[in-house]
Amino acid sequence: MRKDIMERMKLMKKENIEPNYAELARIYQCDYRTVKRYFESDGTLKERRKIPSKLDDYKEAIVEKLEMSCTYMSIFKFIQKRGYEGKYTILREFARSIKIDKTNKATIRFETNPGLQAQVDWKERLSMTSRQGEVFEINVFLMVLGFSRMKYLQLTLDRNQDTLKSALINGFKYYQGIPKEILFDNMKTVVDQSRSNFQEAVINQTFYEFAKDMGFAVIACRPYRPQTKGKVEALAKLMSRLQPYNHEFDTIDQLDEIVRMLNDDLNTDLSYATNKVPSQLHKIEKEYLLPLPNRELLDNYLTKPITRVVTKEAMVTYLNNKYSLHPNYIGKTVVLKIHDDHLDMLSDGVVITSHRLSSRKFNYQKDHFIEILKSEAFAHKSDDEINRIAEKNLKLYDKL
Known part of the structure; x- marks a missing residue:
């Protein structure tokens, strides 16, 4: 016996509400005649003896897979791997009944009026x-x-x-x-x-x-x-x-x-x-x-601006890729503007650097990289040495 339907019908009778059998059938996923039978009963419907089915333990999973538009055969193979021992025809008959109900619900709900x-x-x-x-x-x-x-x-x-x-x-x-x-x-x-x-x-x-x-x-x-x-x-x-x-x-x-x-x-x-x-x-x-x-x-x-704080590595991140700036801007907030396949970085309304948008993870401009090296452990080295180190490392970054 469907106690949920029975309780709903009792409440509707108490409030003198005339039920919409078709709509309630869609809500409770049953035949409209079932709803009508509960409404017209005196509240003492005899509970029918339920015959166990090999499918009972898998019905919830079947409905979920049907809602994902899986085929009957793919669902059959899926539940077989989870211990189902019944025949394909049992699943097919159950799935067809669910499929019909699901199709009706979708059609009613989503064929919309103009502008809705x-x-x-x-x-x-x-x-x-x-x-x-x-x-x-x-x-x-x-x-x-x-x-x-x-x-x-x-x-x-x-x-x-x-x-x-x-x-x-x-x-x-x-x-x-x-x-x-x-x-x-x-x-x-x-x-x-x-x-x-x-x-x-x-x-x-x-x-x-x-x-x-x-x-x-x-x-x-x-x-x-x-x-x-x-x-x-x-x-x-x-x-x-x-x-x-x-x-x-x-x-x-x-x-x-x-x-x-x-x-x-x-x-x-x-x-x-x-x-x-x-x-x-x-x-x-x-x-x-x-x-x-x-x-x-x-x-x-x-027109909300895109802003970034420049990291200690003198980089900002855009779409998971990093782009360099002069190390003088470390810790400062810059505004990003994207146009014509380029990423501009602005400070106080002035463009301070521009990069071509790239799929590379690290995008350094050579002069930025050299300034970063000078501000770190390579400050004691000559400009030529720093330039060679920069070129070598930039080639490695290009391969990443």
């Missing part, structure tokens, strides 16, 4: 190689509107919260408006406590304030529920279109242009989900989007 919802995700740590053989590790921010399937893609070099906010704002400008709610998975930049079966997600306070300023509600997606963000994950698969451009670009800026071109292509292709072109449906959807906030508020979120 967008979904966000990242294509993470994608390695792309330039014509010169330099490897760039990039991320691609992905946002898609639920009704039109209009996509916004943006190349980023990190996935921190400021980058996420900037990408969202750029997406809102691209869409010419803001959806009423945005669905995220449990990104650490969005939630402080992940959502699970037992607790609701706790939204990061800083991000909550940003969302409130923009006017959208934050919806945290439960982990291991891929159907709840299927539109974005389907889009992530389309990022395979980027792979043919390996060895076809020279700079990070050119790679950014390729991502923008890909974005335009995706929005003018026919969507399999709607059988429509996203850019055409967007003409309808944008009328339902919330208006953009005032420019001053947007600019405030877009």
Whole structure:
């Protein structure tokens, strides 16, 4: 007997609430007739004798793997290694019943009205190689509107919260408006406590304030529920279109242009989900989007400087790679600005040095390295000796 359903029905009777059998069946993952039977009973339903199944100990794991879109056979092999001795057909019949229920829930929840919802995700740590053989590790921010399937893609070099906010704002400008709610998975930049079966997600306070300023509600997606963000994950698969451009670009800026071109292509292709072109449906959807906030508020979120404290080694770290400065700046705070494939470092508003962005772990300029050597144990050596030591060590760093 389902005591949870029985107690719910007793409460609804007490409050004179007419139940929605279909909705309750979805919540309790049972047939609507089961809910109806409990509601119409006098509270003394006879408990049916439960026939044990070889599958009983594995049902929770099966449901979890189904929600991860695993095939029946792969799940069968998985639970066999964990002691399941039953037949494949038993699993298949159980899995089919779960699959049907899961599909219905996803369809009902996520076929959205115009302007209601967008979904966000990242294509993470994608390695792309330039014509010169330099490897760039990039991320691609992905946002898609639920009704039109209009996509916004943006190349980023990190996935921190400021980058996420900037990408969202750029997406809102691209869409010419803001959806009423945005669905995220449990990104650490969005939630402080992940959502699970037992607790609701706790939204990061800083991000909550940003969302409130923009006017959208934050919806945290439960982990291991891929159907709840299927539109974005389907889009992530389309990022395979980027792979043919390996060895076809020279700079990070050119790679950014390729991502923008890909974005335009995706929005003018026919969507399999709607059988429509996203850019055409967007003409309808944008009328339902919330208006953009005032420019001053947007600019405030877009112009926050990136700062670093110069280490004792006269280095600053950007995207896990180190870049050198003159040792006079050790202990001081500098501002980083990225443009045209270069990293500029500023002190008091003045550019003090500039590096080309690189995938190398250590990036020294020769004059910086020489000054560092002079300030350490090599101060007693001649300039020629220090110069030779610097050249030798810089060659070693280039090989790292």
